[in-house]
Every structure is written in C-alpha cells, then in structure tokens.
Amino acid sequence: MNILGFDKVLHFVFSYLIALVDPGLAALAGIGKEVYDALGGGMADVYDLMADALGIFAAIQ
Numbered sequence: 398m399n400i401l402g403f404d405k406v407l408h409f410v411f412s413y414l415i416a417l418v419d420p421g422l423a424a425l426a427g428i429g430k431e432v433y434d435a436l437g438g439g440m441a442d443v444y445d446l447m448a449d450a451l452g453i454f455a456a457i458q
Contacts, residue, residue: 399444404445405445405448406448408445408449408452410452411452412426412450412453413452416453417456423453424449427445427446430445431446
C-alpha cells in the first residue's frame with residue numbers, strides 16, 4: 398500500500414475534474430473503482446479513496 402505515488406495523483410486529478418461537473422458522480426466513480434478493485438479487478442486501497450476525497454474537496458471549494 399503506497400500512501401504517495403503517481404496512482405494517488407491520478408485519483409486526485411480525475412476526482413477533481415469529475416467533481417467540477419458533479420461531485421456526487423466523482424464520489425460514485427471513486428467508490429466504484431475501489432469496489433471493482435476489491436472484487437478482483439485490482440488492489441483496493443483506502444488511500445485511493447482519500448485522494449479521491451481530497452480531489453472532490455478541492456473542486457468544490
């Protein structure tokens with residue numbers, strides 16, 4: 398589990414950009430991605446969700 402890294406930057410940026418249009422959609426996309434990862438599509442990581450949340454927060458400020 399990597400707390401910092403390029404993956405977290407991607408989570409932040411994409412959540413930020415989506416949240417500029419619809420913060421709820423950005424949250425749904427971030428949670429959906431982690432559910433997909435947890436079900437075998439990748440590696441679920443709570444820090445990805447934190448990066449998503451920070452991106453959403455930055456967009457709505």
